[in-house]
Amino acid sequence: ARTGDPEVVYGAGKTPAQVLGILRTLHERHPDRAVLATRLTGATTELLGRDLPDAVLDPVARTAVLGPLPEPRGRVLVVSAGTSDAPVAAEVVTTARVHGAGVEQVEDVGVAGLHRLLAVRDRLDEADCLVVVAGMEGALPSVVGGLTGVPLVAVPTSVGYGASFGGLAALLGMLNSCAPGVTVVNIDNGYGAGVFAARVARGRDR
Amino acid sequence: ARTGDPEVVYGAGKTPAQVLGILRTLHERHPDRAVLATRLTGATTELLGRDLPDAVLDPVARTAVLGPLPEPRGRVLVVSAGTSDAPVAAEVVTTARVHGAGVEQVEDVGVAGLHRLLAVRDRLDEADCLVVVAGMEGALPSVVGGLTGVPLVAVPTSVGYGASFGGLAALLGMLNSCAPGVTVVNIDNGYGAGVFAARVARGRDR
Amino acid sequence: ARTGDPEVVYGAGKTPAQVLGILRTLHERHPDRAVLATRLTGATTELLGRDLPDAVLDPVARTAVLGPLPEPRGRVLVVSAGTSDAPVAAEVVTTARVHGAGVEQVEDVGVAGLHRLLAVRDRLDEADCLVVVAGMEGALPSVVGGLTGVPLVAVPTSVGYGASFGGLAALLGMLNSCAPGVTVVNIDNGYGAGVFAARVARGRDR
Amino acid sequence: ARTGDPEVVYGAGKTPAQVLGILRTLHERHPDRAVLATRLTGATTELLGRDLPDAVLDPVARTAVLGPLPEPRGRVLVVSAGTSDAPVAAEVVTTARVHGAGVEQVEDVGVAGLHRLLAVRDRLDEADCLVVVAGMEGALPSVVGGLTGVPLVAVPTSVGYGASFGGLAALLGMLNSCAPGVTVVNIDNGYGAGVFAARVARGRDR
Amino acid sequence: ARTGDPEVVYGAGKTPAQVLGILRTLHERHPDRAVLATRLTGATTELLGRDLPDAVLDPVARTAVLGPLPEPRGRVLVVSAGTSDAPVAAEVVTTARVHGAGVEQVEDVGVAGLHRLLAVRDRLDEADCLVVVAGMEGALPSVVGGLTGVPLVAVPTSVGYGASFGGLAALLGMLNSCAPGVTVVNIDNGYGAGVFAARVARGRDR
Amino acid sequence: ARTGDPEVVYGAGKTPAQVLGILRTLHERHPDRAVLATRLTGATTELLGRDLPDAVLDPVARTAVLGPLPEPRGRVLVVSAGTSDAPVAAEVVTTARVHGAGVEQVEDVGVAGLHRLLAVRDRLDEADCLVVVAGMEGALPSVVGGLTGVPLVAVPTSVGYGASFGGLAALLGMLNSCAPGVTVVNIDNGYGAGVFAARVARGRDR
Amino acid sequence: ARTGDPEVVYGAGKTPAQVLGILRTLHERHPDRAVLATRLTGATTELLGRDLPDAVLDPVARTAVLGPLPEPRGRVLVVSAGTSDAPVAAEVVTTARVHGAGVEQVEDVGVAGLHRLLAVRDRLDEADCLVVVAGMEGALPSVVGGLTGVPLVAVPTSVGYGASFGGLAALLGMLNSCAPGVTVVNIDNGYGAGVFAARVARGRDR
Amino acid sequence: ARTGDPEVVYGAGKTPAQVLGILRTLHERHPDRAVLATRLTGATTELLGRDLPDAVLDPVARTAVLGPLPEPRGRVLVVSAGTSDAPVAAEVVTTARVHGAGVEQVEDVGVAGLHRLLAVRDRLDEADCLVVVAGMEGALPSVVGGLTGVPLVAVPTSVGYGASFGGLAALLGMLNSCAPGVTVVNIDNGYGAGVFAARVARGRDR
Numbered sequence A, B, C, D, E, F, G, H: 001a002r003t004g005d006p007e008v009v010y011g012a013g014k015t016p017a018q019v020l021g022i023l024r025t026l027h028e029r030h031p032d033r034a035v036l037a038t039r040l041t042g043a044t045t046e047l048l049g050r051d052l053p054d055a056v057l058d059p060v061a062r063t064a065v066l067g068p069l070p071e072p073r074g075r076v077l078v079v080s081a082g083t084s085d086a087p088v089a090a091e092v093v094t095t096a097r098v099h100g101a102g103v104e105q106v107e108d109v110g111v112a113g114l115h116r117l118l119a120v121r122d123r124l125d126e127a128d129c130l131v132v133v134a135g136m137e138g139a140l141p142s143v144v145g146g147l148t149g150v151p152l153v154a155v156p157t158s159v160g161y162g163a164s165f166g167g168l169a170a171l172l173g174m175l176n177s178c179a180p181g182v183t184v185v186n187i188d189n190g191y192g193a194g195v196f197a198a199r200v201a202r203g204r205d206r
């Protein structure tokens, strides 16, 4: 991993034992730095809970973190639309924190219920980088992007059915956002958004 | 055409002379009822302006109307997002009016500028049917649908570029709207939305 | 939920215990109003049957309703094509009824057997809003829309195989309907069609 | 060309002079047999009209035929939906006739106006092979296929806009037809349908 | 079912008991005519084997036939490419036979081994209708169609991986066949091809 | 426009006279701030050159800027792959500069010629935000993203043919980048990338 | 350019004057080596014909070659299907020759006329590398690949209409070829196939 | 199989017993030549390990080889990007070796870590044919192709999620590679790439 960035283990397609082994090895090599594992299955989380008691596990985010977190610099605000978007939002939160940013979170602010979004409006402007997570039509980044000039990363999720085509509708919606200055990552890629947002927020830390 | 509904000429793929001829024939058959022509080219509009002085031409909507309009019943409100969506919104307006509804219009209320939408919020609830026209990410129907319980028809437009894929992004966005009770018509189909909305509004006329 | 509209629980991705808990909480808050739950798994239906004896369960529609239904106003007619479309049609029926409309249903009137459709022709015109449910080529709304001027909402279903692409063929067919005034909802979205149709029918109640 | 089948020139991408030259050469080689040219541009049709006075030109079908037609055997009935489908229907008519079948035609029998179709119902059963041409949602073959057991070839046309995606919606609709025994050719491929139908009809000639 | 055509039960999505019940009922109503059931699961085939000993079961075709077959008229030849295409080819065979045609079959004649195809060349011309079944690139109908002028129905199968996209590559290949007079049915739709081919072959019976 | 951000005119679909008029009006309202116009046609550029001599025109970027530029804060580095990507890269440059960032540019560093990229490696780390512009396979952001930890926005261009599908291949490539922390904007959306990068760079200015 | 490989100018998107200038400059730098220009417009070919009399122009291939050709090593055989595929086949021929291979060509050997292909069968085995060019269903590489074990590169062309989707059908067909050892390049990419085939053939030269 | 090429069993869709039986039969027929089986399930590998002790099993490649390998001629170098691409890379290795080429392998040289690739740069030029295996954005072939003039076959893998669409993003990326002379096979088709590369390498053996 790039100097300063944590080591990251991509859990998909790895056995519980493999993830456990890699986490241990990486932690021993740099005991003073956090190691992050993502996309963990239930079985892996269970094994880590038993055999790696020092790891901080988040079953919603499907992540594990081992070793001390870096000092938080800057502020990432993670905004998400529906309860089904929670796992992706949680992956953003953990990733950004492990990559050195301070992180706050606002949930359940769908575009069809503007009052909840308008209620947190001030917090949008106070962030150094926004990450907006939404599935279905993926409209939330456009609305948020119209309310603030803070750099905004949009994460489409695979939440939806039928013509959502596994997150494609949300992805296309975000790419075509009429709010200027919205950038987008892959469907369900909370990890990528978290890395990016942490980099932006750390640099803007004042 | 169904009893009570006006005759409609679909101008696409017809020569100016053909449109002129059909309009004349239909008008002579039912001089007491409006005839509507849609999707007119510039050349057709010009010819009609010269040879059919009684026709009401709308070069933005690309429509012509010949004969007396029916008494307006009920109220359709047409809401559109950007200036590029104007032709489709205008097609809705003319179509719904010719099909017997009263029609009002609000333009330029994109989701990235919520204040303009919130400013007309009261008018949303007063309508009998809403038609919401938007291109790009097509997010406007979700936001409007979250503000009111009036039946809402969404019209995706082909406005956009790149990954808008000729209106596909807006279409998918509207089909996946998280606001309950949003229905959708084909890309740029202001005509279809106008017919539908007029039927709903006329029936709800009180 | 919007004033007057019922609370709705979207069962997909929720555990049986979660659905049970939310239904109970919402019912206690408004014992005088129906609560609707959709997209229930077999396990959830079973649990509700045991622990919530007052709930009305429909295993075909995969819905549960708790609390008194509103007085029916207006008439929604739900027309469906094949037996495989039954679950979606049933979701429309329950949703529209819970949202305050009177509902009737006609099943098994595919376009390849016109006589059955023509036999119920009179009932089409008597409805305040039609909902037409069909999979495969999704042609039924065009045929029904040619027989009546009642507002018509089309619901494509994911019934089919091969080039039906999970309901995409039916969806595109309905969006391109040559019958004027047909609007469309997402694939398998009986809920959305039911909400919309109830709103239209209630408003047209005479 | 297969023994007995006529020679065919595919005019797309060929200059007027090239088409003229090939037609002349093929005709000289077999003066007793028809040669067919398809997909002719306006310029080619004009040149042929001037320099090949014996050729029978059909500007709607965009075809030219040179040399004597074969004795008609069997009966192909070509049914089409809207006026915009006329060019493709005409290509079927000319092709099937040149390939040795008797051909009849019924136009303007869209699914949204069933009465016109029901009025010609008897003629459907009298044909040896049906070719059904339709754009937009492509529903006509399902309805016709439900009325008769005669072999039916469906031709999707590129007529439509927006989500018709150049005829894709009609193509998918026809491939998913719920009427048994419907086969399909490429979008706008009146030629292929005509060849196939002529082969079937000639073989069924009694 | 249309007069003369057998009753057909589509097994997909029905329980074993449902299929058994429908087969029994239909057979009792017309004991002198075959009933066909398609797309049977292993469990349904097993139940039918036990409780309906008179049914003829084909586990490869996933079909069951109950009652006497009609006299065969005309000849359908079913040609398939690879061993994985066998289930679809077998569905064609059973369907065409039950619908009154004589049926023969040639297997394993892929385009990458022309000698096997050329070895059966004579049999192609002797058929009244050809059905050509192939997955992957779906090239077989073009090659067969170049060898004979007999009406040819192509059936794409979902055999393949990666960019075969569940049969889409084969479907597109067949729709674009450069051999004139090839028609196509839905992916894996051996039933539809069988019905169509039987109709053609019966009519050409001499 | 958001406080501090410049007014922007989207030239696509506007007549030369309309663009001229809007630029003048906006400039008069805020003579102390730059106004930006993008997507200008040749005709519009020509008219502005004649009637608005104070505007700075960039025919490659298809932009016009009127009024004084803001003081540059932070550093945006725009890296592009091929000469055909120049218009999009130039749109990024102008947009970011008008939105208050300092901008530098490196051109012609395609992935198939790594030496040119490695030669500018040091400049990558010195930037506050990178914008990487590439068409065809869109691989450049992955390679650049592997060389530096600076926030990186990728812009796919519609450069390419055949299976590039108007920039779709590049878009998908960038969304799937294996380099962590790459975000993406719409195809050819140099404007969006420029706004975003300027916001990041201004915030990181030290 | 890689040592030994010629310089190549991609003509698409360049003015005639630009192409002329680049060709001259490159030729002056290496007068002993061929320079290749591809994708030339008619206007560019005309200008080169006038101002660069030493250039060898091929208006079908849309190429120009300036400077002496390298000694041919090995043998590339270019096989194409229909007359419309000629430009792409010609681009392969010129490119492979300029890149140092001997090149032969066989045209008009579509899969629907096997006799023509079987007549040249011996020449297939004598080649060091085959390039097979075909549009529409793209079946030719499968048939050729079944006849020989020589390395085979397939080039899909955009020839076709309707569901050929600009060459997509041919591309998918070739990627799914059931003949082992077929590789594929982009739609219409005769240049890429020529470079690759020349590299293979030069290395196999005996 | 073509003379000299080994027999190959495609294990997908075959039972363990079937694969075992075919392997035995083919081996008995040609005991002096290797037989290859690919796409083996875990159950098949297990059965072969027990009942066919002479077979060489590779559980990563999911292959089995029975009988003596041919003398290696020429050199294929297989380069792969990430650890998840290992199964496809291993299938290439085994296939090319069984088809008579010498094979070497380099793993874990993703484009986001150029140093690892640059470290093996010399080995690229020493190969007779390169096979480059990569998922996600599929950028590796472009970078490798820019470093060497050796014939290069690219294999996209289905590794990735979201907008990788099962390997489509990698496939499109490789087809649009800006490095000249890159050819591509189907997603996950290590077998096809191995056959092709062995043919090229054997012919270039010096």
Ligand SMILES: Nc1ncnc2c1ncn2[C@@H]1O[C@H](COP(=O)(O)O)[C@@H](O)[C@H]1O
Pocket (backbone or CB within 6 Å): A008, A009, A010, A011, A038, A039, A189, A190, A191, A192, F178, F179, F180, H083, H084
């Ligand atoms: N959730 C995720 N989505 C995408 N990429 C990830 C994710 N988690 C980790 N990665 C990437 O995967 C790499 C590690 O892959 P591996 O060596 O297979 O564990 C890390 O360096 C990250 O760049």
Ligand SMILES: Nc1ncnc2c1ncn2[C@@H]1O[C@H](COP(=O)(O)O)[C@@H](O)[C@H]1O
Pocket (backbone or CB within 6 Å): B008, B009, B010, B011, B038, B039, B189, B190, B191, B192, C178, C179, C180, D083, D084
């Ligand atoms: N803008 C439009 N979009 C879609 N359909 C339309 C439009 N305008 C008219 N139509 C339909 O076209 C029919 C008339 O078609 P035609 O007879 O070809 O003029 C009308 O009955 C309408 O149903």
Ligand SMILES: Nc1ncnc2c1ncn2[C@@H]1O[C@H](COP(=O)(O)O)[C@@H](O)[C@H]1O
Pocket (backbone or CB within 6 Å): A083, B178, B179, B180, C008, C009, C010, C011, C038, C039, C189, C190, C191, C192
């Ligand atoms: N079958 C359904 N399809 C689509 N949306 C639904 C469905 N059922 C409920 N919903 C929506 O989901 C919301 C409740 O979501 P939740 O809070 O996750 O239970 C409701 O307000 C509805 O708008």
Ligand SMILES: Nc1ncnc2c1ncn2[C@@H]1O[C@H](COP(=O)(O)O)[C@@H](O)[C@H]1O
Pocket (backbone or CB within 6 Å): D008, D009, D010, D011, D038, D039, D189, D190, D191, D192, E178, E179, E180, G083, G084
């Ligand atoms: N309209 C058409 N659509 C598709 N194929 C056609 C059409 N007209 C002719 N063809 C085919 O094109 C072949 C002649 O092509 P060509 O030699 O290029 O003129 C004929 O043998 C037909 O198979």
Ligand SMILES: [Mg+2]
Pocket (backbone or CB within 6 Å): A081, A082, A110, A134, A135, A136, A137, A138, B178
């Ligand atoms: Mg959402």
Ligand SMILES: [Mg+2]
Pocket (backbone or CB within 6 Å): A178, B081, B082, B085, B110, B134, B135, B136, B137, B138, B159
């Ligand atoms: Mg818009």
Ligand SMILES: [Mg+2]
Pocket (backbone or CB within 6 Å): C081, C082, C085, C110, C134, C135, C136, C137, C138, D178
């Ligand atoms: Mg149906």
Ligand SMILES: [Mg+2]
Pocket (backbone or CB within 6 Å): C178, D081, D082, D110, D134, D135, D136, D137, D138
């Ligand atoms: Mg039609």
Ligand SMILES: [Mg+2]
Pocket (backbone or CB within 6 Å): E081, E082, E085, E110, E134, E135, E136, E137, E138, E159, G178
């Ligand atoms: Mg096959």
Ligand SMILES: [Mg+2]
Pocket (backbone or CB within 6 Å): F081, F082, F085, F110, F134, F135, F136, F137, F138, F159, H178
């Ligand atoms: Mg590029």
Ligand SMILES: [Mg+2]
Pocket (backbone or CB within 6 Å): E178, G081, G082, G085, G110, G134, G135, G136, G137, G138, G159
């Ligand atoms: Mg071809």
Ligand SMILES: [Mg+2]
Pocket (backbone or CB within 6 Å): F178, H081, H082, H085, H110, H134, H135, H136, H137, H138, H159
């Ligand atoms: Mg990879």
